[in-house]
Amino acid sequence: LSLQRQQEEEIRSTSANLKQQENLMAAAVELSFDPLFQIDEHGIIQMVNLAATRLFGYEREDLLGKNVSMICGGGHGARHDTYLQRYLSTGEVHVIGKNRELMARRKDGSEFPISLGVVEVDTMDGDARLFTGYVHDLTEQKQREETIRVRERLLEGILDASLDPVFQISQHGIIQTCNSAATNLFGWSRDQFLGQNISVIVGSEHAENHDQYLRNYMETGVAKIIGKRRHLMARHKSGKAIDIELSVVEVETDAGDDRLFCGFVRDLSLQRQQEEEIRSASANLKQQENLMAAAVELSFDPLFQINEQGIIQMVNKTALKLFGYTREELIGKNISMICGGGHGALHDTYLQRYLTTGEIRVIGKNRELMARRKDGSEFPISLGVVEVDTMDGDARLFTGYVHDLTEQKQREETIRVRERLLEGILDASLDPVFQISQHGIIQTCNSAATNLFGWSRDQFLGQNISVIVGSEHAENHDQYLRNYMETGVAKIIGKRRHLMARHKSGKAIDIELSVVEVETDAGDDRLFCGFVRDLSLQRQQEEEIRSASANLKQQENLMAAAVELSFDPLFQINEQGIIQMVNKTALKLFGYTREELIGKNVSMVCGGGHGALHDAYLQRYLTTGEIRVIGKNRELMARRKDGSEFPISLGVVEVDTMDGDARLFTGYVHDLTEQKQREETIRVRERLLEGILDASLDPVFQISQHGIIQTCNSAATNLFGWSRDQFLGQNISVIVGSEHAENHDQYLR
DSSP states (O other): OOHHHHHHHHHHHHHHHHHHHHHHHHHHHHTTTSSSEETTTTEEEEEEHHHHHEEEEEEEHTTTTBBGGGBBBTTGGHHHHHHHHHHHOOOOOOTTTOOOEEEOTTTTSOOOEEEEEEEOOOOOOOOOEEEEEEEOOOOOHHOOOOOOOHHHHHHHHHHHEEESSSEEEEEESSSEOOOOHHHHOOOOOOOHHHTTTGGBOOOOHHHHHHHHHHHHHHHHHOOOTTTSEEEEEEOOOOOOEEEEEEEEEEEEEOTTOEEEEEEEEHHHHHHHHHHHHHHHHHHHHHHHHHHHHHHHHHOOSSSSEETTTTTTEEEOOOHHHHHHHHHHHTTTGGGGGGGTTTTTHHHHHHHHHHHHOOOOOSBEEOOOOOOOOTOOEEEEEEEEEEEEEOOTTOHHHHHHHHEEEEEHHHHHHHHHHHHHHHHHHHHHHHSSSEEEESSSBBEEHHHHHHHHHHOOOHHHSSSSSGGGGGHHHHHHHHHHHHHHHHHHHOOOTTTTTEEEEEEEEEEEEEEEEEEEOOOOOOOOEEEEEEEEEEEHHHHHHHHHHHHHTTTHHHHHHHHHHHHHSSSSOOOEEEOOEEEEEOHHHHHHHOOOOOHHTSSBBBGGGBBBTTTGHHHHHHHHHHHHHOOSSSSSSSEEEEOOOTSOEEEEEEEEEEEEEEEEEEOEEEEEEEEHHHHHHHHHHHHHHHHHHHHHHOSSSOOOEOOOTTTTTEEEEEHHHHHHHHOOHHHHHSSSSGOOHHHHHHHHHHHOO
């Protein structure tokens, strides 16, 4: 009998552990960051977790018992049952046990991209076959990839639109790509150029030496021709000589050992034509200067110009009007006289630090601060300060562009007051919600209120809240509010009361009512919210809970199988970081057996230097409750058994163990290796194209359909004398002569 008693004790101990494990696995499925669905062999949904209801916009009750095709997008819904029946009939694996990308559909009909993995779950019941689907929302990943592709196509378009020929060549001088201008100038097609040596376009006296120039540069690093302009005779496909200027530069690509170069060609016949145009344009220089001076004076935004001591040298008419000074009162004075908010005393310090160290903190940037008028009143402005190129090494000038933010700030404050009101109402809601005035008049209500009481929103608005309470309470309701407003004593305010309300039809409704005052920053008007709970729902929920308890054991087994067969690795650790549970996918990804992980510290799978810090993160959370990584997704490096490291997305949540003495955490791991490789490939290509664009010896501008400059290369800033930041946001007409400036936008339109 002693052996029997020992076995009975072991069975009881094992049963207790089994129950705890089932609870933990159920919590892990429910709290998973990725949506989970479980369906039977007819495609009927048997289980769905919280993440799935949030992603697809359904309540759990809307999904359970329905065919899973209701959430399939892209035309897959009609074919879903066919896939399932083919697998059940033939055992032929097309989609089961694999990850694939397809479109899903939310309750509102919108479709979005997902990664879907479906596995069959061992139910230990020969008559029933169940399948679990693991969903990963790819919306953000696809948006990032599309953004990078658009940027890549934009850069390719800019390169091909260049008016001058451009060649990309390898370190051995082999042409890898060229633009349309190159084919037009030299008479070869793009396909004829590709794979040929760049020497095909240079005259005979240069062709023999060209590859030697590249080899010398690659071996010694000494740039004799690289990065420099050379004048030489090139040749057309027909043999005709072409007078050109050639520059070859190395492009930074992050492409490893392969080194790339760009050749930029200019047909010098165009240069002579341009020189004539420059001589013609010089005649209008004086007129342009006069027009610019008038534009500054009549600008809608105030302008100040100061020297390196902060002394005002120039001020326009708009600035005089805004600040209330005459021109004579400002010229020759320190700019600090118009600075508000305590910035006046610091202004000269900012300027001297920039002049001494070159460190940019405010120069070249827009910032918001307070300014001060002549009458002493202060107001908000946006200030941008840039250094002006005076073409005089001894004098340095700065221009400040001012924008009055008074009206903008007033509008923003009005919006914030309304926003705080609505957020307060929403955040406090129980079920039906009413917003009422201090006189008990309904100002707004939610859909739950109209559904419960049978009145439309328009019928409720303007009525006294007593319309929803029974006759014995209606007469007293306004008196409760008046007493609270006069005395501040809360007899019913902020408390829950059980009473009988009435439907529009007169039917009695058993409810719980709570009225609270809402902080709105709205002055003397005081607002209240009434929160209503229909107690008949509570009794219905209690019955549903009793009914659901009968299926608990089966659900726990299914959830345990779902955790084990999840496509994403799962770890469960205690508050000391010791691994308590790990699924099959984690073992496969990290290369360990289950026995090698259980009972060990989870830091053994942490890469990138996080292993030594992991316990500190956990103890800080347990000690302070401060959330830094718990409940969030973050990207970091993990380490396999063989020591190799790879990128993952990690989400850690605390699991409710229903045991005050034990705290457990579940980590959801998603392998980002393939995603990072795709993104890096696209970024390398993008940096190559950006490098080619910026290395161009000729100016390039990218403008919007309205003529606004969005980006430009270094050659543009060098030629026109504006910095990149000064160009951005301006109309392209800023660089063309007066006869074209007025017509330029009309050309685009």
